[in-house]
Amino acid sequence: MPLHPQVQAHLDRLAAANLAGLHTVTPDVARAGARRLTAASVGEPEPVAEVTERVLGTDAGDVPVRIYRPSGVPTGATGARPLPVVVFFHGGGYVLGDLDSHDGLARALANGSQSVVVSVGYPLAPENKFPDQPNAGYAATAWIADHAAALRIDPSRIAVAGDSAGGNLAAVVTLKARANGGPYIGFQLLIYPDLDFRRTNRSITELAGQYGNITREAQQWFMNHYLTTEAEKLNPLVSPLLEPDLTALPPAHIITAEYDALRDEGEEYGRRLAAAGVPVTVKRYDGMIHEFLRHPFDDAKVAIDDATAALRRFFDSGTGPRS
Structure with missing residues (x-):
């Protein structure tokens, strides 16, 4: 399909801004630019019942x-069942993004899934290298499960979710x-996840630098900041698509976009999960691009509705920790 007209208008605005290539600037400059883009393009966040911030003292250090x-x-209500929880990891290539950049998406997931969403401010690269991010993400998830009563959440209904690099971290x-x-993690919501650091599949090579996707040079910029050695690209905790055994993982809902350079690896991961006996739904949104859920596109609302419906089905299923 052609690009959706709303997406084309967004890309036209980006082109008119004449932004510098990511690989030509420092992380601090890139972060400042990303914050400006977020403020200009993501729209007004929807209200939720309550927002609180805290710092978790985890085995991997303090995690906001x-x-x-x-x-x-x-x-x-007396005797009311605690709400389920979604542990959410933001995108940004492990270099960009924070709790503010994905505030709107976290709110939409909370309201749509009728669950508590805990958005995790994991440490960023290059100040922190792999495996600091997976360690912090795992430790935060364990802390949340261990402190379910204090957080007023149901430890038998825990999901993880994330977009792009956050989808990598959730996986x-x-x-x-x-x-x-x-x-115990009962479900995983992977939103255009980054799952293969080899950067060799068709969509990552053919769509690089087009339709809002980062260039090949910027791909390397992100990886250089996150990793210490080339060999780490083949570690399944960096590239989950390279994990040889995907059995006994949580059911998954995977979102991909037609014009996203990460499209093929997300869809391949879905096929591999299914082959391993893991219940999985993969849905591609035609005419859409990377990060489309964070923009006020009509199809972003459709995708969020689909994702939160999948979460609600898990939460309503009564599925709990496996014995």
Whole structure:
């Protein structure tokens, strides 16, 4: 399909801004530019019932989080079941992004899924290198599960979610939880996830530098900041698509976009999960681009509705920790 007209208008505005290539600037300059773009393009965030911030003292150090409680859900009734929780990891190539950049998406996920969303402010590169980010993401998820009563959440209904690099982190956290025997994670929502650092598939090569996708040079810029050695690209905790055994992982809902350079790896991961016996839904949104869920596009609302419906189905299923 052609680009959606709303997407084309967005890309035209980006082109008119004549932004410098990411690989030509420092991380601090890139972060400042990303914050300006977010403020100009993501729209007004929707209200939720409550937003609180705290710092979790985890085994991987202090991790800041922002906690969203959804609108329209009574929480004070005696005997009411605690709400489910989505542990959310923001995108940004492990260099950009923060709790503010994905505030709108976190709010939409909380209200749509009728769950508590805990958005995790994991440490960024290059100040922090792999494996600091997976360690922090896993430790934060374990802390949330261990402190469910204090957080007023249901430890039998925990999902992880993330977009782009955050989708990578959500997938990696499920691998670490399986290896460590917990915490229980019942579902994974992977939004145009970054899953293969080899950067060799068709969409990553053919769409680089087009339709808002970063260039090949910028791909390398992000990887150089995140990783210390070339060999780390082949580590399944960097490239989950390279994990040889995907059995016994949580059911998944994977979102991809037609004009996203990360499209093929997300869809291949879905096929590999299905082949390993993991229930999975993969939905591609035609005419859409990377990061489209963070923009006020009509199809972003459709995709969020689809994602939160998948979360609600898991939360309503009564599925809990496997014995």
